[in-house]
Amino acid sequence: MSILKLTKLGHPVLARRAAPIADATDPVIQRLIADMIETLDDAGGVGLAAPQVHQALRLFIYRVPEHRAGGTPEDQARSLSVVINPEIIETSAEMADDWEGCLSIPGLTGKVRRPARIVLRGQDETGAYFTRPATGFHARVIQHEADHLDGIVYLARLADPRALGFNEEISRHRPAIEELL
Numbered sequence: 001m002s003i004l005k006l007t008k009l010g011h012p013v014l015a016r017r018a019a020p021i022a023d024a025t026d027p028v029i030q031r032l033i034a035d036m037i038e039t040l041d042d043a044g045g046v047g048l049a050a051p052q053v054h055q056a057l058r059l060f061i062y063r064v065p066e067h068r069a070g071g072t073p074e075d076q077a078r079s080l081s082v083v084i085n086p087e088i089i090e091t092s093a094e095m096a097d098d099w100e101g102c103l104s105i106p107g108l109t110g111k112v113r114r115p116a117r118i119v120l121r122g123q124d125e126t127g128a129y130f131t132r133p134a135t136g137f138h139a140r141v142i143q144h145e146a147d148h149l150d151g152i153v154y155l156a157r158l159a160d161p162r163a164l165g166f167n168e169e170i171s172r173h174r175p176a177i178e179e180l181l
């Protein structure tokens, strides 16, 4: 396995619609999944989409850390999930705002508005189809990663144009900035 180089905002692969994966069990895809898991572990994020490692393919991985999980059945802690050819087949009318970051946009964080609940359909690393409802942080990380496969980054979904800043400034001034939004 190898740690892969991350793409940064401005690389065209992050702006492109990624291609479906025909065979999840293809050794090339299995190798990519293993390398993405190692890359995410090394980078310390919660999710990674294939375009973030220069591959325009419909694949992402994510986890839900214990401290971010809401504890409901649709928002439980998950060590790691592989999602191939994802489709978000339902979105709630209810929206939720929360802070997000992205390994391809280092140093920045923004408050992003997304549907509070979704239903994800996709394939796992064996190619088996699954349908998975998600709320809270779980719904947020899935939507963030699925957006990468359509060439969209979280900056396009800010709750307010001012809801963006450097990590250290936002962590220092969060209550004051949230009051202004």
Ligand code: NI
Residues within 6 Å of the ligand: 101, 102, 103, 104, 144, 148
């Ligand atoms: Ni991202």
